[in-house]
Amino acid sequence: MRKIEHLGIAVKNLETSNELFEKLLGSAPYKEEEVVSEGVKTSFFKNGPNKIELLESITTDGPIAKFLEKKGEGVHHVAFEVEDIVKEIARLKSEGFAILNETPKKGADNKWVAFVHPKTSNGVLVELCQEITSQDL
Numbered sequence: 492m493r494k495i496e497h498l499g500i501a502v503k504n505l506e507t508s509n510e511l512f513e514k515l516l517g518s519a520p521y522k523e524e525e526v527v528s529e530g531v532k533t534s535f536f537k538n539g540p541n542k543i544e545l546l547e548s549i550t551t552d553g554p555i556a557k558f559l560e561k562k563g564e565g566v567h568h569v570a571f572e573v574e575d576i577v578k579e580i581a582r583l584k585s586e587g588f589a590i591l592n593e594t595p596k597k598g599a600d601n602k603w604v605a606f607v608h609p610k611t612s613n614g615v616l617v618e619l620c621q622e623i624t625s626q627d628l
């Protein structure tokens with residue numbers, strides 16, 4: 492794993508939370524998008540080399556909706572940048588980690604993503620991220 496790619500924060504209302512984080516960080520989000528496969532609308536903020544992803548559920552039964560119902564707004568996941576997501580999934584599986592999606596899928600911010608189940612990572616949902624390149628398409 493190369494570095495922390497971003498922190499994901501579950502929010503009830505993306506517009507309201509964008510205003511709050513814009514005041515907090517002193518800059519507007521650099522990107523907003525909908526990821527239908529995950530049932531979310533997202534926005535990304537940059538703060539120096541760090542990124543924060545805000546996630547609002549667009550479905551009543553998606554992972555963010557369930558998280559908000561159970562835990563309320565707050566840190567949802569930590570994402571790590573990886574060089575080769577397929578190899579990293581295999582490595583983590585060999586180390587005993589449970590992978591939620593063993594085949595990487597397209598996520599937000601032009602990334603391939605896969606998730607490590609929190610039951611095998613001290614209660615933390617871990618996201619693996621690899622930049623999608625033109626040769627991947």
